[in-house]
Amino acid sequence: MARASRADEPDSGHAVPILVPDERGALVLDEAALRSVLLQDEVRHLPVVVVAIAGAFRRGKSFLLSLLLRFLEAGGAPGWLGADDRPLSGFAWRGGHQRHTVGIHMWSRPTCVSLPSGERVAVVLMDTQGAFDDRTEVSENAAVFALSALTSSLHIYNVSKTVGADDLQHLQLFAEYGRVACEAGGGPPFQRLLLLVRDWQAPSEAAYGQAGGQLVLCEALGEAPGAPDELRKMRCHVRRSFSDVDCFLMPYPGKLVATSPSFKGCPRDIDREFLSSVDELAGLILSPEKLVKKQSGGQVLTAADLVTHFQVLHEVFKSGRLPQPRSLIETMSEANHLAGVSRGTTLYAEEMRQLCPENSPPVEQADLDQYHRRTVEKVLACFYSQKKMLSTGAGAYKEKLMSGIDGWKKQFFQANKIKKELAEGPRRTVLQQCAG
């Protein structure tokens, strides 16, 4: 597999809290933190792959994500796990009863990977923790859960021992969004869902890994004969909410991992069978040929687009409560349009910067006018070529785009004027002296 390279930062990376609930349960988005991850020069233009993990707390989510991070950063090369006595760093994971990752955390250094086509993508890992316990209301769980699913291209739903009725109930929430989105003709609002069953205890009935997972999935979401109508419909909508649904069964990682307070994550203390399953899982979801780019409304998102998506989607989830399905679908459409506006404005600025770079001599006004006109044409063609889901009110977004372009235009025209004055300054002085 091609070796991955990372955004060039001095530190080796850390988990950045992006979304944190305040004491009243409202979800606060840290926009500066979000930008610090997604707008790094090396990644902001790249299509983004977002892998998120969600589920009840103290079920080994952060631990597993840290292992996946290690795989990713090593480019999945043989021996990616490292020395037997190397402790596991990464996303904070630990035993005990305290929760510690409430909200959404992103790894600070997206990993750049070359797909088999040669295209470069930025892979972002997201650790999430809805409350999923009795201290908070169901809706708080659901908001973090839904927001992480909407912003990821692969949503790993981590469950313990089996896919139970509670887990399906959590998925029920997606079912309603899926139903409304399909009715509105927008296609599945979510991308890939992976049900990850930890501590699977019946390998003789369904083997560890993907094949056994298929069996469990069929049972959990399948069309069991005689199932009540309501249940059948719910299962069908869950399937339709995601473009892809998969299941993977993980073995128990061993007593030290599960119970020892002195366990530091060294591979020698983890059961071999578990490690081999992690290797299989990582290959299935993080190999270059398996990476799924984040899309919304049929449009591939760049890391920079994801910032806009987070900002807009956060607005409907910030109360910590779930929005009505229809208002969510409208918000997603708005996010697509706003990402288009932001992309168009950036494209204008970049193209103009190339045509009249900062340190070059001034250009004639007629040339500058022509550069501007041609660039606007290019930006608009690009803006209209992007799918943005339910394209109602597109005119208002074109206005936003034109006003963003206008802001940049003024800057470029002003800069050219200043360059001209500076260039003409000495000549004028000489002419004035000659006339005198």
Ligand SMILES: Nc1nc2c(ncn2[C@@H]2O[C@H](COP(=O)(O)OP(=O)(O)O)[C@@H](O)[C@H]2O)c(=O)[nH]1
């Ligand atoms: N039983 C079991 N425990 C695990 C597994 N993976 C990690 N653990 C342990 O579960 C505890 C909580 O892990 P953590 O990753 O912080 O859980 P999170 O709250 O879901 O993110 C730690 O003590 C881990 O060593 C697993 O697959 N099964």
Ligand SMILES: [Mg+2]
């Ligand atoms: Mg955690």
